[in-house]
Amino acid sequence: MATVTLSTSTPVRTAQTPFANEKFVDFTAAENKRAMQAALAEVEINLGHEYDLVIGGRHLRTTDKIVSVNPARPAEVIGIHQKADAGHAEEAMQAAQAAFQTWSRTPVAERAALLFRAADLIRERKFEFCAWLTYEVGKNWAEADADVGETIDFLEFYGREALRLDKAATPIQFPGERNQLRYLPLGVGAVIPPWNFPFAIMAGMTSAAIVCGNTVILKPSVDAPTIAARFMSLLEEAGVPDGVVNLCVGEGPGFGSAIVAHPQTRFIAFTGSKAVGLEIHESAAKTRPGQIFIKRTILEMGGKDSIIVDGDCDLDAAIEGVTVSAFGFNGQKCSACSRVIVDESIYDIFCDRLQARVAKIATGDPVKNFYTGPVISERSYRKVLGYIEIGKGEGTVLNGGHAIETPEGGYYIAPTVIADVAPTARIALEEIFGPVLAVIKSKDFDDALAIANNTEYGLTGAIYSTSREKLDRAREEFHVGNLYLNRKCTGAMVGAHPFGGFNMSGTDSKAGGPDYLLLFTQAKSIAEKLGHASAAAEKQSELMGL
């Protein structure tokens, strides 16, 4: 097994080392622009390479492949990946079980040091990772940088959180006893991330799991496996022991469901759609022969997120906040605003101004840093265009409403705003996950809150208002896991905005928050009666100089 070694340049962090969010790159600065262009050119030379499965430290090739392509130019291959099948699920499980025996007993400081080292390496190669995100999933530079920055934040934050958890104590010491509380790892977990934050969510769930002493079978999305493969290789460079993270690129319904169903899978950390989350929940609840525990599921799922625009708001701020929340990364964020609920007193002016603002959005090749690029895949392209057709029958198209053709056949869709949508219309209730915004008119604030709460989801929400009373009512009555007052509903920051939703948006795990690591552990309470035996043991320890 490889050992975790820290380079001399790695600053030592403790639980007390202050955490600060990674600063965003200013791409208007000439040196940063140049650095990003250089990274894009460098990555372009490296497109189309073949990547291995990594199981127990062994690099494997398979006959069947998964090919990742650039959504802006589908003929351009980003990476060729091995396709794991059910047989690999068993192999990966045995490798992860074997590694668990030692990794679970590795000191927390050493496990945290692995995360800190990985954070340092990513920081050094920030532009390179940004470039991979731009090519593989179509992020513009700032969106790519936010994804890379969040990855570093998760590594830095969970490293510190693990050190803090290691110092946990019982709230009281019972008289005559020594009481201890220890947070132990669970075992082998399946980590199943989505493609839309292919670095931050993938690395965040993986690092949270391993820093607690668990070992992992990582099954990335087939739409973004190259980012995961490059992270795996960075972890190897940082010294991850064999079998602690096993990279298995595979299809969801094949490999994914096999690993969820495996009787030795102790937990599943999943982020993705409601449909797949519920399927995993159901499968994990079934006890299989040989299974000796109840599987734990950490499920973060879809959203249908609203922004309420009150009659007395700062209209400029609301127009800007709604636009970036709805169309940043093409609305392909679980937190994206897909419905804006506007007070009737300002409805017409809001629609006019929103239409003018959205018309200014430039769409084009993410490599050239257009504000919006293509949607992720042909499947997504067809789904979103299907919803736009439904929307045309449910409201009035203010912007877009069509695909944008390019010679390279990229999956471009014009930013689309559909007004006069009823609160119960399909485009007002179903997650579209693309650049489509429904505008809904509300009669008053009570009506606005009722509309905001009328979906099965409960992930993010925002309100623009200058009324203290209405902001305070929203705190109480707007039922979402992440509520924002007078700001956009996207862009959660690790530590400041622990992230996770209510109802069909998931299990409210609050990634990037103080409770997150508890989900990857089980607490052991130990009470020792103070008496002769303890006193004798202590005496002996003292004599042995311990």
Ligand code: NAD
């Ligand atoms: P998805 O549900 O299609 O896929 C997510 C992952 O599950 C992928 O790795 C996929 O291969 C895997 N998978 C698919 N079927 C499976 C099965 N039967 N068993 C096991 N694994 C299976 O989602 P997506 O398209 O990758 O991502 C978009 C979705 O993710 C949206 O619904 C979005 O709202 C949601 N999302 C939620 C959050 C959050 O924090 N709540 C964050 C990001 C994305």
